[in-house]
Amino acid sequence: MGPTAVRQRAGAVRRSALTLFAVTAPGLAPFCALEFSRLGLCPEPPQVEVGGVEVVGDLHMLYQANLHLRTASRLLVRLGEFHAENFAQLRMRAAQLGWEHYLHAGQPVDLRVTCHRSRLYHSDAVAERIAVAIGDRLGICPERHKGDEEGEGPSVQQVVVRLLQDRCTVSVDSSGSLLHRRGYRLATAKAPLRETLAAGLVLAAGWDGAESPPLPLLDPFCGSGTIAIEAAQLALQLAPGRQRSFAFLNWPGFDAQGWQRLLAEADRRAQLRSAQLAGQVLVYASDRDAGAVRAAQANAERAGVSAAVALSCRPLSAVEPPEGVGCVVTNPPYGRRVQGGRDLRNLYAQLGHVLRQRCPGWELTLLCGDRLLLGQVGLPLESRLHFNNGGLSVFVARGRVQPSDRPSL
Ligand SMILES: C[S@@+](CC[C@H](N)C(=O)[O-])C[C@H]1O[C@@H](n2cnc3c(N)ncnc32)[C@H](O)[C@@H]1O
Structure with missing residues (x-):
């Protein structure tokens, strides 16, 4: 695929509806849903599920969610969902997903796979086939990295694959390191809270x-x-993510101008609020x-x-x-x-x-x-x-x- 085609498709994905999943720690999902509503990020009340909140939005909403949400651990984009009961189906269907919007050819991936009640039950073998399918789509099979729970640096893209009753859901992580890492807490005392x-x-x-x-x-x-x-x-009203980096900044379809606009808007809002409060404790x-x-x-x-x-x-x-x-x-x-x-x-x-x-x-x-x-x-x-x-x-x-x-x- 040539660079023009990639740019055109990037523009299309920016405008198109994406299913986003905000992953939260136990108990925090209702507060994350409240944040989505208060921030005006989605017109409908978001759907609270086990382990997080699902919303439909676009890339700009994803950027804003990463920048502003205080209770989410990470934001995933659902890349696709399909039936797979053998490795041939898994590879073929995974190769049809739009990986080019989220991964550069040859970029290493951290594949997090879980398999439950499915004919494909060996998570490492599933991860291997997904890597091969990415290679089928992008021309180079990516190296696999095993990151820790906190997430990888920006050069490694985390991909989450879940097989449940032969249904395979593939998501890409947009956050990079976990969102609780705001960047300010370099000094800690006993038993700090996340x-x-x-x-x-x-x-x-x-x-x-x-x-x-x-x-x-x-x-x-x-x-x-x-x-x-x-x-x-x-x-x-200080955006919790304003001092950190995100995985989406490295995506081929990243809209740098749109992101700068959102950052500037967040800064303006915080400056206004700060002026209203005039240094009050x-x-x-x-x-x-x-x-x-x-x-x-x-x-x-x-x-x-x-x-x-x-x-x-x-x-x-x-x-x-x-x-x-x-x-x-x-x-x-x-x-x-x-x-x-x-x-x-x-x-x-x-x-x-x-x-x-x-x-x-x-x-x-x-x-x-x-x-x-x-x-x-x-x-x-x-x-x-x-x-x-x-x-x-x-x-x-x-x-x-x-x-x-x-x-x-
Ligand atoms: C669980 S930690 C709080 C952690 C904090 N929320 C954070 O995120 O870093 C409890 C704190 O209570 C403090 N503490 C214990 N007894 C205290 C007392 N009698 N008066 C004031 N502070 C006390 C400890 O020094 C400790 O920092």
Whole structure:
């Protein structure tokens, strides 16, 4: 295929409808769907499925989703779906897919294959045939790379192949490294949350800093500052992907001008929001560990939110929330990832006392992995949402802080 033909077909794919799948961590799919709607990325409410959200859009919508979504782990484009019960069918049908829009001839691929209840059950043999089919289409059989879970560098294109009951679904990854890698968190403290999970927690709290004046958000166990930074970026409408690279930037059909326009639009929106907020502090974050606070400060600066986040080194007992009401959104230690042993029950009880005395009427949203600890807080909390934190099942507890009639601590 000549370069003109490739350019023409690239223009066609830009305008044509693509099925996109936003992959999310367990529990985050409804928040990802909410983000799609709030960002105005799709006219219909997106379809929430196991493991993510499916939407129909075009290439520009895909670029925007990568740039703006806070809770998605990666965005896949569905390249095709077909029946395959033997290797000959698999190769022939896979060779009919439009690989030329997403891969350069000879570009290495990272093929992630899963086979369930299908006649083709050997995932490595399936991967090999898909590589051969790509070669049939593009003229050179690509080298296969095995990347880690976080994804590959830009030179290797990840391809996801799923065989279920002899139905083969082929998708290409548009994100590259996982989307939680925003680029700001180079410094970490104990048990940091993934940025996508922290963003999901802020959305679950219903906080977006959009009220006038914005309600403050408080995280008294901020560690490396992930919740505080994700909240501040949300309120400042800073695109989480603006400091990173994406796999789609390397696609043959990449629309560089369209991408620059979207970046400029995102910058304009953030500048406008920043001017409206005029340097107000939106988020109050603290931790008793000085190293964690230093890490949080450095991360907040890299994330472009240091003016909106007031960080301080202090134990929970010395927390001083701002006047009025707001939201506490936090992830206290809960024993399985952070050492705490016998003191943890006391810490949760202390959290309840401090909040009742200093934050009456505030909304509380807690990420926790242990219901017994939660009981120590002594506040009426509901926990219906479940997330996954580094392989551990955790839950989100929410409620309003009732005032205390006990003396101050
Ligand atoms: C699970 S980590 C928070 C991680 C954070 N969300 C992040 O993404 O980096 C809990 C934090 O609570 C802090 N911590 C423990 N006990 C504390 C106390 N009594 N007062 C203030 N901070 C405390 C620890 O230093 C630790 O950084």
